[in-house]
Structure formats: structure tokens, C-alpha cells
Amino acid sequence: MIDKINELKERIVSLNASSLEEVEALRIKYLSKKGEVSALFNDFKSVAPEQKRTVGQALNELKNMATERIAALREALETSDSAADDLDLTRTAAPLPLGTRHPLSLVRDEIVAIFSRLGFTVAEGPEIEDDWHVFSSLNFAADHPARDMQDTFFINRTPDVLLRTHTSSVQSRVMERTQPPIRIICPGRVYRNEAISARAHCFFHQVEA
Known part of the structure; x- marks a missing residue:
């Protein structure tokens, strides 16, 4: 058995x-x-x-x-x-979560839309600029404080190249190649050698018209 x-x-x-x-x-x-x-x-x-x-x-x-x-x-x-x-192979896939637009982008677009209705066009320029377009063409004197190393980020390669401190440099470039009357708005990023705090930063956005 x-x-x-x-x-x-x-x-x-x-x-x-x-x-x-x-x-x-x-x-x-x-x-x-x-x-x-x-x-x-x-x-x-x-x-x-x-x-x-x-x-x-x-x-x-x-x-x-x-x-x-x-x-x-x-x-x-x-x-x-x-x-x-x-497992249901016929089921529609779940939607992918989409991000939202950054508040800075929303504000920029709103400003551009307002000025566009007033007949302005958007002009943009390089963020790495030369001394002429950032300072000299705008009548900044050679001893102006903005030209000092403590206020401006200069590129080590040459002291004539820097990160733009304002979008006024865009106006200089537009005026070089455009006959008046000129109606432009210049939104963009700018850089200044400032201590970072709750009220200030070395990098921020600016709009000029």
C-alpha cells in the first residue's frame, strides 16, 4: 500500500x-x-x-x-x-496632469496685450550685451555708479561685455535700425549685482515702452 x-x-x-x-x-x-x-x-x-x-x-x-x-x-x-x-484594454487612458503657466508669464502676456491694443509692438534683444548699448548710447557717464562692478555683472572675457542691467539696451538697438515714430514695448530679463533679499534679487523681469 x-x-x-x-x-x-x-x-x-x-x-x-x-x-x-x-x-x-x-x-x-x-x-x-x-x-x-x-x-x-x-x-x-x-x-x-x-x-x-x-x-x-x-x-x-x-x-x-x-x-x-x-x-x-x-x-x-x-x-x-x-x-x-x-485590466480593461478598451478603457480610455487617464489624462496626463498638465502644468499651469507661471505667474510671470501671465503678467507679461497681459502687459503685452494691453500695449498691443495701443499700437505698440514687442521688441527683444540679447541678454549678454556690450557697454555701448547698455550705457554709452543712453548717456551714462563713464563714472556713473551703474558701471561699477558692484552694480553690474561684467563678463571676464572682456570688460566691454556684460549682462544687461535694463531692457533700455533693446531701445538702443531698435533706434539704430528703425526710423521714427517708434512704438515698442521691451519685456525681458535683466541682471544687477545686488544682495538677494525679500525685496531684491540679482535677476528679475522688466518692461519698458
């Missing part, structure tokens, strides 16, 4: 099922009242007394093995079915 038990153990270890219906069929085949495991328990009555302990222990192990194997198959299929139910 031990041989039959071992043979049945090998079959149970290799059990597989592709549906819950197949799992139920396996349960009936092995664990129902008329199943193969139950049949061995019925045969246990005819086992010699000296073998009952060994055979009984083997039978209990067989039943536990069959119960656990079939339960594992059922759980795996139920988990798979649940995951499949959660």
Missing part, C-alpha cells in the same frame, strides 16, 4: 489546471468520498496491525499534500482572473 501512496504523491505533485473547473474536477477525483485518496483510506482497514502506524502517517501526509496542492491551484487561478478583470 505504501507503493500506491508514493505513486499517488508523485501524481499529485505534478497536478496542473488551466481553469477553476479543472481544479474542481481534480478535487473530486482525489478528495471526494469516492476519490482516489478516500479509496486508500477505505483500504486502510485491511492493513496489518504492525503496519497501521506507518501507513496511517503516510495516508495523512498524502491527504494534506493533495489538499494543499489543489488549494494552491485554485488560488493561483482566482488571482489571475482577478487581475484580468481589473
